[in-house]
Amino acid sequence: MSVIQEFNNLHNSEDLLFLGNAWDLLSALTLEKAGFKAIGTTSWGIANSLGYADGELINFSQNLAIVKTIAENVKIPVSADIEAGYSEKLDTIINHVLKTADAGVAGINIEDSLKKEKGLRDIKDHCSLLTRMRNELDNHGYKDFYINARTDTYFQLENPFNETINRAKAYVESGASGIFVPGITEDGEIQQAAAQIKAPLNILSLPNLTSCNKLKELGVKRFSFGNALSDKIIACLEDNAAKLLELQDTAHLYEN
DSSP states (O other): HHHHHHHHHHHHHSSSSSEEEESSHHHHHHHHHHHHHHEOHHHHHHHHHOOSSSSSOOOOHHHHHHHHHHHHHHHEEOOOOOTTTTOOSSHHHHHHHHHHHTTOOOOEEEOOOOOOOOOOBOOOHHHHHHHHHHHHHHTTOOOOOOEEEEEOOHHHOOOOHHHHHHHHHHHHHOOOEEOOOTTTOOOOHHHHHHHHHHSEEEEEOOBBOHHHHHHHTOOOEEOTTTTHHHHHHHHHHHHHHHHHHHHHHHHGGGGG
């Protein structure tokens, strides 16, 4: 079974896919060792690990190098977060998607938010991008490559639900394998979205949205924690570094 088919199967089983979000090889290997069945890279975490904020402030090749290192060294499927494609040019985005597939991953996250200004890409333009993306992947031997179409409606619109459903349905018709709706939190809206969108629904963990079991009952098929783990690790690093200077003592480094 190919890694692409294995990843697709994880979305179509009765179980919710709890995705482990990694930002470097060590975090990916740790998540794999813990028992996660698939890895999704976090662009936020990768950018932070290189000293940048999220939002395509690193270049595509920097992101790809880390994605490739992870994919080559874990035995479970990997999905790559490529933000909005690291370009505004359609041809360049498609080229980046193909290079990411060549790196050995089973899928990608691609979002519809703009990077140089606030707003969402026009729905027709984004659908055209997804359709061409699917066609090019098929033509290059990546049939069923998992395109997780992220919509940032809940981060950018005041009343996002209807627009979310409209975009989600259009994205699925245009070739998306699944839909990612970060920011949605209300049980009723999650349940409605899962019922109305004819593709696996991916939800992002937030402080008041944490239970895999609850989300499974609402119809969610994939749950990810984004940058939450990487942020926690960074906070731990900062806390211990501050203690070293404050105490002028290394004893706490050896405590259980």
